Amino acid sequence: MTRAASAETVAACLRIEGTDFTAPEASRLMVKKTKLKTQAAEAAAGCADALDLIVKSYAVMPLTEDLLRELHRILFWHTTDGTVRGGDYKTGLDERAAPGSLFFETAPASQAPALTRELIATVNTLLTAQELHPLLTLAYFNAVFPAVSPFARGNGRLSQLMTVLIMLQQGYGWASAASLTRLMDNDKGRFITALRATQLTLTHPAPAWEPWFDFFTDSLTRQMLEVKDRLTLLGSAGTRLSPLADFILTQAQMKGSVTVRGLQHESRAVMATVRYHVAELVKKGLLIQCGAGPATRYSASHAAKTDTSV
The missing domain is CATH 1.10.10.10 (Winged helix-like DNA-binding domain superfamily/Winged helix DNA-binding domain)
Structure with a gap:
């Protein structure tokens, strides 16, 4: 089940960023290690490598700036076009101009490193203090990180991978059993509407968290129910x-x-x-x-x- 969910996550990560890719394509690439003939396949291979590392090693992967940049570097291991160096902060390119981008606005390149460090520090503080439910802290990260978009490309993929990482670290093992990213991608209209509704207010004294938090927690509920249904069905079939x-x-x-x-x-x-x-x-x-x-x-x-x- 984990392999199938991983393939769904890889494919949905690419689709969220505007690249057409399917779960069976991702699965064949992951299993057969086929030759990477397209940029989409290169992106999928990097995403699969990063996701595999997270699933296997999340317990020893502290949430730091170095980890974020290393995962981004892995995302672009297989990329041959030379336009992006994995792990390097953006220097002027802005992902909001990319076709299919979900992000209405991103931070200027000059502010991206500092804002990224601030976001990581805030998330770690919230998770440690436990004053906010960890899944709401995760929802907070998923709203703010795309608005920062610290890298020229791959921010959507990285945001989704970090979601899996944080969920596993917080004890939500079912994060690797069903693809939350696929559920969000399947409901992309609500996804975009909710994310933008919150992002438009991030600079306000009292940001409107409710639209995004509602969508995110609803997606988590559907993910949990899907895992339950699959376990019941597969268990009965043996x-x-x-x-x-x-x-x-x-x-x-x-x-x-x-x-x-x-x-x-x-x-x-x-x-x-x-x-x-x-x-x-x-x-x-x-x-x-x-x-x-x-x-x-x-x-x-x-x-x-x-x-x-x-």
């Missing part, structure tokens, strides 16, 4: 799923019902491979087949949903 099969099942859970053609389009896997995994999930009782022929739809066996959109 089986482990491949990344593609897990992706298919997740799509069925989220959308109510799916078609083979829709799954093939979303996953970009070979049609025959998708058909095979769907058939296996039906045999295992994890999917329910509805209808026959090209119009056949499949729903998760535990879900009583009526939404038939794909």
